[in-house]
Amino acid sequence: MHTTLCGHAIGAPIEYAMVAMELGIDVITITCHIPMEWEAFGQEGIRMRRDQLDQYRSLVYDTAEKAKPFGVEVLCGIEAEVYPDEAQMKSMDEILAEFEWDFVLGSLHAQCQSYLTWLTKNKVKDDAMRIDSYFRHLKDGAQSGRYDSMSHPDVIRTYGVVSEFKPAKHEEVIRDFLQAVVDENICIEVNTSGLTKGDFEVHPDPLILDWASEMGVKLTIGSDSHRPSSVGQFFDTIQPMLREKGFKDLHYFRARERIRIDMPKWD
Numbered sequence: 689m690h691t692t693l694c695g696h697a698i699g700a701p702i703e704y705a706m707v708a709m710e711l712g713i714d715v716i717t718i719t720c721h722i723p724m725e726w727e728a729f730g731q732e733g734i735r736m737r738r739d740q741l742d743q744y745r746s747l748v749y750d751t752a753e754k755a756k757p758f759g760v761e762v763l764c765g766i767e768a769e770v771y772p773d774e775a776q777m778k779s780m781d782e783i784l785a786e787f788e789w790d791f792v793l794g795s796l797h798a799q800c801q802s803y804l805t806w807l808t809k810n811k812v813k814d815d816a817m818r819i820d821s822y823f824r825h826l827k828d829g830a831q832s833g834r835y836d837s838m839s840h841p842d843v844i845r846t847y848g849v850v851s852e853f854k855p856a857k858h859e860e861v862i863r864d865f866l867q868a869v870v871d872e873n874i875c876i877e878v879n880t881s882g883l884t885k886g887d888f889e890v891h892p893d894p895l896i897l898d899w900a901s902e903m904g905v906k907l908t909i910g911s912d913s914h915r916p917s918s919v920g921q922f923f924d925t926i927q928p929m930l931r932e933k934g935f936k937d938l939h940y941f942r943a944r945e946r947i948r949i950d951m952p953k954w955d
């Protein structure tokens with residue numbers, strides 16, 4: 689979940705924590721968008737500035753103190769970027785190293801001008817090539833050691849980046865990515881915000897979740913809330929599906945250490 693510092697979220701973090709309490713969720717992690725130097729990643733209205741990081745962390749820690757009496761633990765994470773050009777990652781890596789984070793998400797925002805520029809430059813034109821390159825870059829991200837969980841791992845299907853996304857046509861490259869996640873002992877994120885967009889499916893697509901379950905991929909779960917009322921959105925809806933697919937547990941991170949919990953009951 690996010691804070692107003694990114695410029696496109698509303699509500700105070702304590703309001704998010706209070707909704708979590710009402711839903712019986714006892715740990716939440718704030719993961720605002722990490723500052724990036726290059727304009728093409730989007731700046732004002734997309735992510736906080738680098739000089740706001742201290743403010744961000746204070747906000748999260750103050751919220752943690754306030755939420756404690758209500759039985760909700762609030763952790764301090766960050767949503768970092770996955771990107772194929774290492775030269776663009778230098779300032780981000782400094783931020784990852786400079787602060788102690790509980791949790792680092794790895795997102796390849798395929799709809800961002802930065803990635804669209806990369807695709808054009810590298811002559812990745814048709815949908816099939818775009819989808820394959822997206823999952824190859826996610827795999828590289830998984831192997832980079834930067835991230836604890838790969839977030840909304842099929843976000844390329846949204847925002848008109850490709851006209852259709854049929855995971856079955858890209859099984860090999862998607863399984864390669866999932867295998868890297870298993871080998872690196874990190875997680876993928878089940879992100880319920882997918883159910884609010886366009887094709888109204890969870891991220892990642894249920895077929896990818898079938899492969900993930902079969903391959904032993906571990907899951908974190910996120911609502912990607914940008915407003916308090918979407919905290920825990922659709923957790924109750926997707927839980928039967930996750931159980932049916934054979935997932936028995938979920939994971940979260942404190943001080944970058946993975947913690948396993950039994951699949952909660954949200955029904």
Ligand SMILES: [Zn+2]
Nearest residue numbers: 690694696914
């Ligand atoms: Zn956002």
Ligand SMILES: [Zn+2]
Nearest residue numbers: 767795839840
């Ligand atoms: Zn994201």
